[in-house]
Amino acid sequence: MSKSVLIPIDAIQNRILLIRGQRVMMDYDLADLYEVEAKALNQAVKRNLDRFPEDFMFQLTAEESARLRSQIVTLKTGRGQHRKYLPYAFTEQGVSMLSSVLRSKRAVMVNVEIMRAFVRLRQMLASNVALARKLAALEKKYDAQFKVVFDAIRELMTPLDPKKKRPIGFAPWEGK
Numbered sequence: 001m002s003k004s005v006l007i008p009i010d011a012i013q014n015r016i017l018l019i020r021g022q023r024v025m026m027d028y029d030l031a032d033l034y035e036v037e038a039k040a041l042n043q044a045v046k047r048n049l050d051r052f053p054e055d056f057m058f059q060l061t062a063e064e065s066a067r068l069r070s071q072i073v074t075l076k077t078g079r080g081q082h083r084k085y086l087p088y089a090f091t092e093q094g095v096s097m098l099s100s101v102l103r104s105k106r107a108v109m110v111n112v113e114i115m116r117a118f119v120r121l122r123q124m125l126a127s128n129v130a131l132a133r134k135l136a137a138l139e140k141k142y143d144a145q146f147k148v149v150f151d152a153i154r155e156l157m158t159p160l161d162p163k164k165k166r167p168i169g170f171a172p173w174e175g176k
Contacts, residue, residue, distance in 0.1 A: 007033060007110060007113050009113065009116060009117050009120060012033070012113055012114055012116075012117035013117045013120070013121060015029040015033075016117065016118070016121060017068075017089075019060070019064065019068075019089050020058070020089075022089075022091055023091070023092065023118065023121065024089035024090055024091055024094075025089070025090050025095055025114070026068075026087050026088070026089055026090075027041055027042055027087050027088040027089075027090065028087060030090060030095065030098065033110050033114070034098075034102060034104070034106060034107050034110055035106060036102070038087075041098075041102070042085075042088060044101045044102055045057065045088070045098070045101060047101075048101045051097050051100070051101060052094055052097060055091060055093065056090065056091055056093045056094035056097055057088055057089065057090050057091065057094040058088070058089055059085075059086050059087070059088050059089075060086050060087050060088070060089060061086070062086060065086050065087060068087075092115070092118045095111065095114050095115075095118075096111060096115065098111065099111040128157065131157065132157065135150060135153060135154065135157075138150070
């Protein structure tokens with residue numbers, strides 16, 4: 001039996017964000033995956049608010065929304081293109097609950113793929129923690145002659161800091 005993938009798992013993982021210390025997906029990203037408007041998704045949620053407690057879904061603050069918008073430019077220009085309300089963030093449990101609220105075949109299929117992405121992300125994080133533990137144990141076991149090797153491995157395990165980008169535009173002091 002061939003397993004056809006509705007949405008590549010990497011495309012889903014790229015939409016999982018860390019906000020308030022929780023891995024979440026934004027309402028507009030979920031709406032895009034489900035092929036519905038964000039407004040329709042949020043209306044369905046509001047009709048079933050008892051299914052979405054705080055640990056399943058929360059609304060971003062104006063500051064969080066502005067910070068997120070500056071990181072990933074999401075708004076188009078023109079009349080009617082701006083959101084009237086602050087976006088909602090859905091935790092893994094909230095995303096799971098969405099398929100029962102939306103009740104479409106696509107919503108169920110997309111949810112399966114999203115759950116797989118969350119599980120894969122958890123496995124990757126857990127394996128990194130396990131690797132760090134094993135490295136610490138090896139470091140204790142061997143003497144200082146291997147310190148350089150362990151330091152190099154630790155450096156490879158740490159995520160890279162995004163480099164600061166130079167502002168776009170002409171800077172008159174640079175032309176000289």
